[in-house]
Amino acid sequence: MVNLNTTVFCKLRIIKWNQYALRLERVNMDKLLKMENLERHYETPAGVVKALDGVTFEILEGERVILLGPSGSGKTTLLNCLSALDSPTGGSYSFLDAQVPRNNSEKMTSFRRENIGYVFQFFNLLQDLTVLENILLIQELSGNKDPQRAKELLKLVGLDAEINRFPGEISGGQQQRVAIARSIAKRPTLLLGDELTGNLDTETSNKVMEALVSACMQENITSVFVTHDEGLVKYATRVIRIDSGKIVSDQSINSNSFK
Ligand code: ADP
Numbered sequence: 475m476v477n478l479n480t481t482v483f484c485k486l487r488i489i490k491w492n493q494y495a496l497r498l499e500r501v502n503m504d505k506l507l508k509m510e511n512l513e514r515h516y517e518t519p520a521g522v523v524k525a526l527d528g529v530t531f532e533i534l535e536g537e538r539v540i541l542l543g544p545s546g547s548g549k550t551t552l553l554n555c556l557s558a559l560d561s562p563t564g565g566s567y568s569f570l571d572a573q574v575p576r577n578n579s580e581k582m583t584s585f586r587r588e589n590i591g592y593v594f595q596f597f598n599l600l601q602d603l604t605v606l607e608n609i610l611l612i613q614e615l616s617g618n619k620d621p622q623r624a625k626e627l628l629k630l631v632g633l634d635a636e637i638n639r640f641p642g643e644i645s646g647g648q649q650q651r652v653a654i655a656r657s658i659a660k661r662p663t664l665l666l667g668d669e670l671t672g673n674l675d676t677e678t679s680n681k682v683m684e685a686l687v688s689a690c691m692q693e694n695i696t697s698v699f700v701t702h703d704e705g706l707v708k709y710a711t712r713v714i715r716i717d718s719g720k721i722v723s724d725q726s727i728n729s730n731s732f733k
């Protein structure tokens with residue numbers, strides 16, 4: 475969607491087309507969302523906790539943001555505000571130039587349904603359904619059952635051989651890749667994940683992140699992933715560091731550097 479009031483950034487991105495050739499793709503970088511001086515304060519008996527204390531940033535379409543910070547720095551709170559699971563107590567938040575609803579669970583739920591995908595740390599797959607059925611169920615719930623696309627998504631995350639297995643019959647890393655395919659099945663505009671590789675060893679984390687990056691690039695999905703693992707920075711196009719509810723650095727990095 476091109477908005478004439480916003481600056482449109484363009485860049486060329488190199489895509490691996492097949493094993494022999496690279497392809498150049500023109501990418502429009504429209505503004506997707508903007509938070510300005512966002513606050514999430516909690517009133518507690520011991521005083522006010524400033525979980526978010528004046529956070530300001532914009533995210534452009536197609537960016538892959540990694541949000542890094544120590545425990546208790548406000549990462550989960552920020553993700554919950556981004557997805558409208560939680561309501562900020564101050565500041566503004568707009569998404570595709572519309573104010574994001576707050577303090578209204580019905581409107582917040584429809585905002586999430588229309589725009590947000592989420593990858594959980596503990597996969598949350600239905601154990602009695604096969605890998606393919608887990609994806610078909612999500613498609614069905616969003617009124618869009620499409621077995622062909624479900625199979626393509628599973629292929630995209632490298633699981634074409636496992637589609638008829640049950641979650642208990644595949645590894646943790648493979649389960650997380652099913653969860654990724656499931657989270658992008660409804661083509662979310664913004665994909666979020668909180669410590670989504672937190673349960674996986676380094677090698678498996680890398681495989682999961684590679685699947686995630688190629689899925690996001692192919693589907694043109696913007697993403698924000700929270701982690702405390704510096705090793706995941708290589709998968710991002712941008713790294714935002716947060717501490718005590720404030721952004722302490724915001725850095726663009728060379729994308730595709732993991733390839
Ligand atoms: P992180 O995900 O970076 O570990 P959180 O966003 O969970 O951090 O928490 C940020 C701060 O907000 C912490 O100090 C935490 O204790 C506080 N906090 C989070 N939720 C609540 C709550 N419901 N009530 C009071 N304080 C909270």
Ligand code: MG
Pocket residue numbers: 549550551668
């Ligand atoms: Mg957290």
